[in-house]
Structures are given as structure tokens and as C-alpha cells.
Amino acid sequence: MSTHGPVMPIWSCGGCDLPWPCPTRRQELRAEYAGAPVSLALYLGVCLVQAAEDMPWAPAGALHRRFIGWARQVPEVQERRTAAGPGEPGRDGRHRAG
Template sequence: MVEHLPLRPLWLCRRCGQPWPCGAAKLALVAEYRDNQVSLFLYMAGCMHDAIDDLHQLNPSETGSASGMFDRFLGWPARHTDSYRVTTPEAIRGEGTSS
């Protein structure tokens, strides 16, 4: 059975044909990188770079917006992980107080 991997240079899922990373690929990536979320962001940043290059070579006018590509490759892990949140001493002190 084919895994939910990117079909380059189109950046579609080899299995379901959706833009990669598809929903199933995202779930697999979160599970694979659950103990090292920074590596997930680095991997996805590399994929985004490759996708921009590949898609631009195929059709420069259809590459997509920078914000769309960012959300496609890096926005979703930021919404599904805590690794991007910065904890400050002020935030920690504020957790114990209620307004």
C-alpha cells in the first residue's frame, strides 16, 4: 500500500491525490515527530522550500502565495503543537493568579 508521501514535482499526495501534506500525512508526521517537534518544523521548512522551487519551475504563475505556502507547510504544525509557544517568567507568574 502506498503511503501518504509527496509526489514531486507536483507536491500531491501519492495515495489520495490531495495537496501534500494531506490530512493523513499530517497525522503521520505529528506522530513521527511527537518527541522532537523542532525537527518537524525543520523538515517541513525544507519541504516548503523544495515545493516552491518545484512548483515555480512547473508553472511560475501558479506557485501560490507566500502566505498560502507557509500555511500549507508550516502553519498547521504551529496550530497542533506547543513547541512554538514561548514561556516567559511573567506568563508563569500570571498562571497562578485569577482576575
């Protein structure tokens, strides 16, 4: 269990007092949800909704960037994870067995 959990209703980090999710927690979440980016996005979306209710004065765009914007994968990383289907050449130019 991470010590970098949110302290509500101000959504600061319980481990380092930075705005949650802090850089450490973001790294932990990426590892926890490796291979499941939709699940990560859903979890962060729920957190975003809760934070918006707890902090109605916070600009929506800032909350979006804070909770969801960082979780988008860089296209290069996404490209590496995309496997070639049967009969299609892989990155090395060889065809994969079907």
C-alpha cells in the first residue's frame, strides 16, 4: 500500500503533501495499471469527479490535466505495445506465425 494516497477534501498527497496524484503516485499507478490503460482512466475519472465535488472552485481544465491528462500514453510507447497480427510483419520485418 502506498503512503502517497489522497488527503481529502483538499486532494493533497499524504506522503509528500504535493497535489494528488503526485509524481510518485503517478509512477505507482502506471505500474499498477500496466497493460490496462482504460482501467487507469476509469479510476482517475472517478477521482476527478470526486475532486470536482470537493473543490468546486478549482478550474475544470486544471483538474482534468491533474487527474487524467498525465495518464495519456506517448504515441511511441503505444506503438511499441501494438503487436503485429498473424501474417503481418513485426517491427523487425519478419512475419509472425499465425
